Amino acid sequence: MLEGARRIDPGSVLVVEDSQEDAEAIQRALSSTHPALRLEFVHRGEGVVDALLASDVLPGLVLLDLNMPGMDGHGLLGALRARPEFRDVTLVVFTSSTAPAEVDRCYAAGADSYIYKPVNFTLFRTVLKGAVDYWQQSRAQAVPEPPEGSDGSTK
Amino acid sequence: MPGAGAEGLRGWGRVERDDGPKAARDHSWAARLHRLWMVTGGVTDVTAMADHVYALLLAEPEVLAVVGTRWTGGELRYTRRLTSGTRPVTEVAEDGTKSAGAARRPDSSDPAAHGPAVVDRLLPDGEGDFAPEHRLLSDAGAAAALECRFVLGENDWATLSVGLAVPVGPDDPLRQRLTQVCDVLVAINRRIVDVRAHERRQVEEAFLAEASFLMDESLDIEETLSRVARLAVPAVAEGCVVHLFQPDGRLVPVARAHVAATAQDWLSEVTRRDTWTGDTLRRVMRGRTGVVLREAELAGGPFGAATDGPGRLVRAVSVSPLRARARALGTLTFLFQRTDEDISGLRMLDDLARRAALAIDTSTSYELRRRHVAQLQRHLLPPALPSPRGLELSAAYAVADASLDVGGDFYDAVQRGDEVALFIGDVCGRGAEAAAMTGLARHTLRTLLEDGAAPGRALERLNQALLREKVSRFVTALVTLLVPDGDGYLLHTACAGHPPPMVLRADGDVAEVHVSGVLMGVLDGHRYRTATVRLNPGDTVVMFTDGLTEARDAGGVMFETRLVDAVRRCGAARGAVAEHLVGMAADFRASGDDDTAVLVARVTERS
Incomplete structure (x- = not known):
């Protein structure tokens, strides 16, 4: 393990979302598809890096909105990827644009996924489920021990 | 469920809210069966019912053990067991037993008329087609068993068996009780399947609506297709590639999206160069409808468990032809890493391909016409x-x-x-x-x-x-x-x-x-x-x-x-x-x- 590397908790998700409405929809969607996930919400990009640096355990996945006042998703993406401590944290951009240029920009900045945020809630839930399932499955395949989510119920 | 009504409702409040001695008061079968019904509300998978169902049957005085099996086609999917010594319900590891699954297939020609069927088993008679239950029930000390078979879906059925110290008589209430429990399972499963199908239809409709909106919005083909591919991932699949025929006859990927940033370039590369993929796309292009390829059908290509690249986790690949006005434009390909039940039907995938083809055709005609106009206009000007x-x-x-x-x-x-x-x-x-x-x-x-x-x-x-x-x-x-x-x-x-x-x-x-x-x-x-x-x-x-x-x-x-x-x-x-x-x-x-x-x-x- 890297010097200073923090433990990743694959059962935990940090949601950075300034819209209260979207945050509630994310909460509703993930609590029905992945009831065991622990969700934490913040409403702005500022302070996220410091809070994570101060924490012993990092979320397995950060779901971030692009359009936020102050430090936006692009800014946060860059700030997180600039830190080697967070290299194993999955960064998923969740936004309402499908513009190819926006996707390319996020991927170049180190996002692991770029997910379109649909208006229809059932589709919204399906898309979130798809992204979380994908990364849980991929991480489980990439790191054989411990299996993803196996420690979810022990804390 | 005869008798489940009034008595069960009367007992409900007390029993659910109090696990103390008073709860034991209403111990009638009807009340217990009713409680089983009540816990099914939030269940999203019929297997999640196992704990409740097995415990209910094991509480019957004659029952020594409960064993359930689930079959897909003639293949055993899983075996579960509950005995007083093996709580809670555990999944039994496969022991290589060759199961005569097909022989035990329930009569599904008219499930409404037949319902779950009960079969008497005498364990000293030997295993016969009663595997793997025979061994598990014998281990629990059973000499006889009642087996109930019921249909859950097309090529999907299950059995629930109770092990007994001695055979029960033809009028023993246990027969009816076993059937009733299986009835509950069939009904829950049907409800779950309906809810899922309804949700999937909702998702598909919402997806097609959003995709159609994107396609109507712009005449720039490649950008529109990139946006649709992005929309499809992971709503429909984990990966999406659109190929279009070029004027020189080559089939070239023009838009792609993958849930994982790192897999996108791989996806472009593999669908541009891989021979198996090229052959598959051209084969589909000759047909009218799309295909979904799984397991052995993926052999020889870059996808599936047998490969060692990023395509290893791909369980299925769908390819739909893009056709408009009888002209072959290209193909729409999806890579699925999700389980089968979350893969959209071919009808929806083909529907999406049809809409995309129309949008491409419109854009292409427009672009061609625009070019002709510009050319002509140039001739009219110095x-x-x-x-x-x-x-x-x-x-x-x-x-x-x-x-x-x-x-x-x-x-x-x-x-x-x-x-x-x-x-x-x-x-x-x-x-x-x-x-x-x-x-x-x-x-x-x-x-x-x-x-x-x-x-x-x-x-x-x-x-x-x-x-x-x-x-x-x-x-x-x-x-x-x-x-x-x-x-x-x-x-x-x-x-x-x-x-x-x-x-x-x-x-x-x-x-x-x-x-x-x-x-x-x-x-x-x-x-x-x-x-x-x-x-x-x-x-x-x-x-x-x-x-x-x-x-x-x-x-x-x-x-x-x-x-x-x-x-x-x-x-x-x-x-x-x-x-x-x-x-x-x-x-x-x-x-x-x-x-x-x-x-x-x-x-x-x-x-």
Whole structure:
């Protein structure tokens, strides 16, 4: 393990979302598809890096909105990827644009996924489920021990 | 469920809220079965019911063990067991037992009529087709068993067996109770399947609606397809690639999206180069409908468990042909890493492909037509303007946005010795006929002016030619002749129903040249007057078509009201005056869809 590397908790998700409405929809969607996930919400990009640096355990996945006042998703993406401590944290951009240029920009900045945020809630839930399932499955395949989510119920 | 009603409801409140001694009071079968019903509300998978179901049966005094099996086709999917010594319900590891699954398939021809069927088993008779239950129930000390088989779906069935110390009689209530529990499982499963199908339909409809919206929004094919692919991931699948046939017959990926950033380039690369993929896409292209390939069908390609690249986790690949108006355009491919039950039906995938194909076809037709129009338009306009000494000529042409027809604007410049003739005109209407007349007007004027005709005379001759041809359209035009005069020029202008030219003086003053005349193609033998003004060095003459003046802003104000100011500003900016003026009108324009042509001559210092 890297010097200073923090433990990743694959059962935990940090949601950075300034819209209260979207945050509630994310909460509703993930609590029905992945009831065991622990969700934490913040409403702005500022302070996220410091809070994570101060924490012993990092979320397995950060779901971030692009359009936020102050430090936006692009800014946060860059700030997180600039830190080697967070290299194993999955960064998923969740936004309402499908513009190819926006996707390319996020991927170049180190996002692991770029997910379109649909208006229809059932589709919204399906898309979130798809992204979380994908990364849980991929991480489980990439790191054989411990299996993803196996420690979810022990804390 | 006979008897489950009143008694069960009466017992419900007490039993659920109190696990103490009072709860034991209503221990009737009906009350317990009712409780089983009540816990099913939030269940999203029939297997999640196992704990409740097995415990309920094990609580029956004769029952020593409960074993359940689930079958897909003739294959055993899982075995679960509950005995008093193995709580809670555990999944039993496969022990390699060869199971005679097909022989135990329940009669599914009419499940409503048959319902779960109960079979008596005597364990000392040997295993027979009762594997793996025989061993598990024997281990628990059972000598007999009741087995109930029930259908959950197409090629999907299950059994639930209870192990007994001794066989039960034909009227023993345990038979009915086992059947009732299986009835509950069948009903829950049906509800879950319905809810899932309903949700999937909702997702598919929402997805198709959003995709259709994207496809209607833009005519840029590659960008639209990239957006649709992005929308599809992970709503429909983990990866999506769109291939289109190129003019040289190659099938090339033009849009792709993958949930994982790192897999995107791999996806492009593998679908561009891999032979198996290429062959598969071409095979699908020859058919009418798409295919979904799984497991063995993926053999030989870069996808599936047998490979070791990023495609290893891909469980299924779907390919749908993109066809429109009987033409093969390309293919729409999805990579699925999700389980089978979350993979959309081929009908929805093909539906999406059909919509995408139509959008591509529309865009392609539009693009082709736009190219033809642009090509034709170029033939109607001079390839280059002359560069006479002492004059700076510039011209600009803007095709109206919303229109695909060839417009009727034309202009040209003819140099004859020291003199330069300029003309600009407009044929009413658009389309092929207007284009033909535009060609006629431009070439006739050009020839006449090259032969030395004066501006008025050139218009008269064109008017006669148009009347002789019995054309049904009117033509407006403006002809000017610039004749050197000292350090400047004399500008002779004749006008046939066209907006008169503007003269911008070196000091910034702007004035219209006073000249008028009827449009051509109407009056036989009409004479056109000529107006003459002098242009000094630094002066500029601006000729234009009415597309410029009739451009309107959102409030309905015409650009005409700004023209004087605009001409002054463009003149002051120097450079390509015509281009500048057309740009200003385009920025101003909110409506007005006529083409715009501008032709400008500026007198420079002559040395």
